[in-house]
Amino acid sequence: xxxxxxxxxxxxxxxxxxxxxxxxxxxxxxxxxxxxxxxxxxxxxxxxxxxxxxxxxxxxxxxxxxxxxxxxxxxxxxxxxxxxxxxxxxxxxxxxxxxxxxxxxxxxxxxxxxxx
Ligand code: 5GP
Ligand code: ZN
Numbered sequence: 001x002x003x004x005x006x007x008x009x010x011x012x013x014x015x016x017x018x019x020x021x022x023x024x025x026x027x028x029x030x031x032x033x034x035x036x037x038x039x040x041x042x043x044x045x046x047x048x049x050x051x052x053x054x055x056x057x058x059x060x061x062x063x064x065x066x067x068x069x070x071x072x073x074x075x076x077x078x079x080x081x082x083x084x085x086x087x088x089x090x091x092x093x094x095x096x097x098x099x100x101x102x103x104x105x106x107x108x109x110x111x112x113x114x115x116x
Contacts, residue, residue, distance in 0.1 A: 008100035018031070040106055043070045083107065086106075089104075
């Protein structure tokens with residue numbers, strides 16, 4: 001089988017480097033290469049899933065794990081007390097640029113609202 005061209009699959013399988021902060025068989029978390037806040041961590045499923053809207057009825061356990069790991073890495077990064085944001089961009093209008101599901105964990109500064 002040819003290697004996946006997906007950059008987040010490559011990170012999930014350790015084929016390209018990332019500043020990984022969490023890893024298990026299902027979920028990997030790593031620092032965003034272009035951070036938009038003092039803490040900007042991406043939480044992804046190891047399995048290639050194009051985006052949040054591609055999650056199926058059998059994926060509720062995985063979706064829960066992604067949220068749980070997002071909370072864990074936020075706690076480890078020390079941003080829970082002051083507050084943080086969990087963002088999932090989905091599709092073109094949602095601003096998704098990498099077509100492999102990822103949760104952004106953002107914090108460490110006052111974040112603006114509404115989003116652009
Ligand atoms: P999106 O725009 O799809 O919601 O978010 C994609 C995120 O992935 C962006 O914040 C971007 O900076 C990050 N990103 C893209 N390529 C890489 C990479 O090779 N390594 C890491 N660590 N982050 C990446
Ligand atoms: Zn992928």
